[in-house]
Amino acid sequence: MENLEAVARAERNPDQTRQRILEAAFMEMYRNGFQGMRLDEVIAATELTKGALYHHFPNKRALGYAVVDEVIIPTVEAVWLQPLKSSAEPLQGLIDVIEQMPDNEHKPPEMIRYGCPLNNLAQEMSPLDEGFRQRLDYAFRVWQDVIQQTLERAQQKRHIRAGVNCEEVATFIMAAMEGCIGLAKNAQSMERLHVCNRGLIQFIRSLQPQK
Amino acid sequence: MENLEAVARAERNPDQTRQRILEAAFMEMYRNGFQGMRLDEVIAATELTKGALYHHFPNKRALGYAVVDEVIIPTVEAVWLQPLKSSAEPLQGLIDVIEQMPDNEHKPPEMIRYGCPLNNLAQEMSPLDEGFRQRLDYAFRVWQDVIQQTLERAQQKRHIRAGVNCEEVATFIMAAMEGCIGLAKNAQSMERLHVCNRGLIQFIRSLQPQK
DNA sequence: TTAACGACAAACCAGTTGGTATGTCAATAG
DNA sequence: CTATTGACATACCAACTGGTTTGTCGTTAA
Known part of the structure; x- marks a missing residue:
């Protein structure tokens, strides 16, 4: 029984x-x-x-939507957003997240080989299906907001200059991260990801006040 | 007759x-x-x-390869590389190319709607087909070389600092450009492309010598 | 004059794909 | 005890897709 x-x-x-x-x-x-x-x-x-x-x-598309809503977006929140929110040192936290990018989420080869699930789907589907586009756009905006808040915290701590436009910079940092991953994926090269990330970190450091 | x-x-x-x-x-x-x-x-x-x-x-794949070799790569050379090579003011030429990005190549909506043909194909096919990957990787490397040479010319003219690693920065600029286009494409927003590009131009300006 | 060939057209084919109609069976409600 | 329902399994199908075979016809070389 x-x-x-x-x-x-x-x-x-x-x-x-x-x-x-x-x-x-x-x-x-x-x-x-x-x-x-x-x-x-x-x-x-x-x-x-x-x-x-x-x-x-009910159909293939609904399955795709559910994957975005119930797998991809929660994963992004857990892997990218949570560490940023909880870091005591916002600017260094941002740099840490970028540097640990290859080790994060999936095993390293996974990320180099297949790239970022969020961006992959966005590039493929956003021109073809409005349902996908809106869901992925939501994910990008949430992500961008967290980066922006992180930058604003850093600004309050005088770790970055007062004149920096945090919204604009947050947009650019997110785009650049995706760009770096995409480039490394096409090259199938972890080295290339590191080179590209160093450029991004150099940009972030350029936001600091000149001594 | x-x-x-x-x-x-x-x-x-x-x-x-x-x-x-x-x-x-x-x-x-x-x-x-x-x-x-x-x-x-x-x-x-x-x-x-x-x-x-x-x-x-002979088959679909060969047609795809031919499109890369005979359409995409020549277009990239004509639209992105030629203007950079021929600009007398390297740094400003780079900034101009970025600012005119939306108007370039295709009509503006085309680019916002469908993104960059080179990057689209790279993100889709590089993990799935080595022939595509190698061709697209070649295109990215040629492009990167031209950016690098442009930066080195700017460096010789003292328009950017001597300490700047031009190869690293060229890699990052190219990745960031693709990232900006990809983000704007997902948002279907020209405004977002401009915001993102301003971040990129800010980065390029940060390479200039401090006065 | 004619045989070979290049450039296409038309018809066809086998495998795949998303989707459906129907069946089974255990749990639950009445 | 029975009717219903939720959670699947099985079998099936129409449409599509890349690819092939065969045929047509004008040009060209011998």
């Missing part, structure tokens, strides 16, 4: 099944893009069936 | 046919990515047939 229930619970757990689908779909989208993701591959990875997938998601 | 030849030449011009295919394929790839490009759409745009397409290109 107990045993049977346990088995049944293990085999039939809708929330867990849904989560497995989301994670498999994320990996497929990360590697092949949304258009390149094949539902058959998601099914194979989850060891489920097409019926199961279409029970949880 | 003359007339017949002229008609025949107009209707049967292999080089021109090939070029028409390349241009139509480029537009399809620019809008939908390589994987998203449908050969049927290329055929429809050229008003040719599948037989004609496969007469000029």
Whole structure:
């Protein structure tokens, strides 16, 4: 009785099944893009069936949206935003996040090989699908806000000059980070990521007051 | 006789046919990515047939490679590199190129809507196909070299500090440019491109000697 | 004059893809 | 005890997609 229930619970757990689908779909989208993701591959990875997938998601697009909302955005928040929010030294915290970028989130090769999941999807889908675009734009704006707040904290501590336009600079830093990752991904070179990041850090340091 | 030849030449011009295919394929790839490009759409745009397409290109991938080699790379050279090479004032020339970015190459909306053809393809294909990756990596390196040479000229003219590492900075500038375009594309906002570009120009100005 | 060839056209094909219709089965409500 | 429902499984399909085969026709070389 107990045993049977346990088995049944293990085999039939809708929330867990849904989560497995989301994670498999994320990996497929990360590697092949949304258009390149094949539902058959998601099914194979989850060891489920097409019926199961279409029970949880009405179509491919809805699955893609759910991956953005429930996987990508929470991951960005956890990996990029949380460390910034919680750093006591805002400017150094920002530099630390950039320097630790390659080690973060996924194993190092993953990031060099496939780039940033958020930006990948944005570049692929934003001209093609307004639903994707809006979701990804939201993610970028949240991210930018956190960078901006970090810069403003640094400004209050006199770690960067008073004349610096924090909103403008935050926009640029975020764009530059994505640019660095993209370039390193195309070169398939960790060295290139480091070189590029050093340029970015040099920019951030240039915001400091001249002694 | 003359007339017949002229008609025949107009209707049967292999080089021109090939070029028409390349241009139509480029537009399809620019809008939908390589994987998203449908050969049927290329055929429809050229008003040719599948037989004609496969007469000029052995398969889809070879067509994609040819688009990179014969359309994208020459365009990058003409639009981005030539102005830099020929500018008498290197540093201001670099800034001008960035400021005129939205107007350049294609009509303004085109660039905001679909981004940079080179970077789009790089982000989509570099993890999936080594042939694409190498071609696009070559394009990025040529581009970077030109920026680096421009910076070195500026350095000789004492327009930027002697201590600046021109290779590192060139890498970063190129990455940041792509990042700015990508961000603006996701936001579908020209204003955002300008904001982001101002950050980049601020960085370039920070390389100047302090007075 | 004719055989070969280059440049395409038309028709066709096999594999893949997103999506659907139907069936099964255990849990739960009444 | 039974009807219903949620959570899947199985089988299937129409549309599409890259690619191939075969055919046409004007030009060119021998």
